[in-house]
Amino acid sequence: MQKDLTVGMYSLLVTSQGADNDQFDEYDESATSLHGTSDRRRLTFMRTMTLYFSLLINALFLCVIFYLHGQVSDHGLHIYSPAQTVLRPVRRKFSHLLDTNIYMESPSDEVDQAWRDLYNFGISRIPRAQASLMFNKSVPIPGDEENYIISLDVWHQIHCLNMIRQALYPDRYGAMNSTLFLVDLRAPQEMNFEEPLAKVPFDHVAHCINSIRESLICSADITPNVWYWDERVQRSIPSFDVVHECRDFGALKEWALERQLDGEFDTTVHIVH
Ligand SMILES: *[C@@H]1O[C@H](CO)[C@@H](O)[C@H](O)[C@H]1NC(C)=O
Numbered sequence: 001m002q003k004d005l006t007v008g009m010y011s012l013l014v015t016s017q018g019a020d021n022d023q024f025d026e027y028d029e030s031a032t033s034l035h036g037t038s039d040r041r042r043l044t045f046m047r048t049m050t051l052y053f054s055l056l057i058n059a060l061f062l063c064v065i066f067y068l069h070g071q072v073s074d075h076g077l078h079i080y081s082p083a084q085t086v087l088r089p090v091r092r093k094f095s096h097l098l099d100t101n102i103y104m105e106s107p108s109d110e111v112d113q114a115w116r117d118l119y120n121f122g123i124s125r126i127p128r129a130q131a132s133l134m135f136n137k138s139v140p141i142p143g144d145e146e147n148y149i150i151s152l153d154v155w156h157q158i159h160c161l162n163m164i165r166q167a168l169y170p171d172r173y174g175a176m177n178s179t180l181f182l183v184d185l186r187a188p189q190e191m192n193f194e195e196p197l198a199k200v201p202f203d204h205v206a207h208c209i210n211s212i213r214e215s216l217i218c219s220a221d222i223t224p225n226v227w228y229w230d231e232r233v234q235r236s237i238p239s240f241d242v243v244h245e246c247r248d249f250g251a252l253k254e255w256a257l258e259r260q261l262d263g264e265f266d267t268t269v270h271i272v273h
């Protein structure tokens with residue numbers, strides 16, 4: 001859209017410049033036949049000046065277009081998030097190839113807890129005024145209709161990575177792939193309460209792999225990884241422990257903890273809003 005506009009404005013400028021020159025050529029021809037060489041020189045001078053002036057105007061317009069275009073790119077598409085007020089860029093060095101941490105250890109209660117601590121506060125309650133600014137809308141909380149339910153996608157993505165991690169250890173966590181949703185997506189009037197709940201086939205691990213894939217493609221981290229010369233092995237080795245520009249995860253966690261929805265959310269109550 002923005003690009004089309006830019007190209008459109010640019011071609012308009014180019015076209016109008018062309019039209020100016022055509023007009024000038026016509027005038028130049030008739031002037032030459034009527035007057036002498038001094039007039040002709042003056043005309044040549046004026047023609048040159050007009051050309052420079054035209055180029056200058058075009059250059060100025062291009063600067064304005066690139067400036068506006070740059071502004072749009074810098075600020076993204078403006079999809080509102082209620083957590084945007086705590087976004088702070090931070091520098092964060094990623095792990096070295098041979099580093100280890102608790103999230104990489106083989107499963108234990110401690111490891112499970114460490115993973116849960118990364119996301120299990122992620123269901124949030126936000127005021128109606130903020131909810132109304134969102135691109136996609138959510139629903140009010142039954143019994144607390146001035147507030148709406150949301151969850152920042154970062155918590156969902158980490159939960160999904162944890163699901164995939166757990167799928168690697170079926171002895172401890174069971175077969176994650178066989179997780180079926182015990183929800184009935186039939187309309188209430190079609191429900192036959194004699195029958196057990198319909199099981200909707202839902203492959204949680206496949207969903208999570210797809211979700212993380214979409215998230216990575218969406219955020220597309222362009223931090224350059226580097227190679228370094230290792231004297232001992234006498235070759236260049238790729239390295240991932242470089243500094244990235246990140247979002248302040250601690251600030252986002254604090255944001256979510258302050259707004260954590262406590263208690264149950266009755267999903268069967270429809271509030272018309
Ligand atoms: C979010 O908005 C998009 C674009 O209008 C729409 O296609 C999608 O269905 C919406 N999702 C939800 C859950 O409302």
Ligand SMILES: CC(=O)N[C@H]1CO[C@H](CO)[C@@H](O)[C@@H]1O
Nearest residue numbers: 170175176177178179180203
């Ligand atoms: C590897 C594994 O557990 N696969 C199972 C995933 O779920 C389907 C359907 O429930 C089973 O048929 C697979 O054996």
